[in-house]
Amino acid sequence: MSRRSRPAARRVAGEEANELDVTHPSGVHASAEGVLACHRRSDVLVNNAGVMPLAPLAALRVAEWDQMIDVNLRGVLHGIAAVLPSMLECRSGHVVTVAFTAAHRVDPTAAVYCATKYALRALSEGLHFVGAGEGPDGLVVPKGPELI
Numbered sequence: 045m046s047r048r049s050r051p052a053a054r055r056v057a058g059e060e061a062n063e064l065d066v067t068h069p070s071g072v073h074a075s076a077e078g079v080l081a082c083h084r085r086s087d088v089l090v091n092n093a094g095v096m097p098l099a100p101l102a103a104l105r106v107a108e109w110d111q112m113i114d115v116n117l118r119g120v121l122h123g124i125a126a127v128l129p130s131m132l133e134c135r136s137g138h139v140v141t142v143a144f145t146a147a148h149r150v151d152p153t154a155a156v157y158c159a160t161k162y163a164l165r166a167l168s169e170g171l172h173f174v175g176a177g178e179g180p181d182g183l184v185v186p187k188g189p190e191l192i
Contacts, residue, residue: 066093066122066123067114067122072119072125073125075126086127086137087137088137089139091123091139091140093116093120094115094157096154097157100155112157112160116160120141121167141165143164143168146158147164
């Protein structure tokens, strides 16, 4: 999912891919409804949208903090809200969240970004409680040099 203002469809690996702004729940829900209309189910949601303006907390870039929370955390919540009902109905599904190593550490100029990624880790773990093991599950994928 991307933060572009105008949706654009394109072909990726033989499938249609749509760009959307994850900060707008209506667009995220419309995209999920399109998947359900075409495929009757949603097996996997991959949360990979994110913004990472860098500055020490003392710089007080509150507008950037809001943007990170809107994209990095609320965007993921919008995606989950869009697919969770069908995943519960099918009693299966996977929500994969790319959190980078920021879900496990804090850097001096990325405290708010890291906070959003820590929150995603908790949210993904919380998905394990949904459906009492018979619904979707959450997986956080750390990505970065620690995996090498």
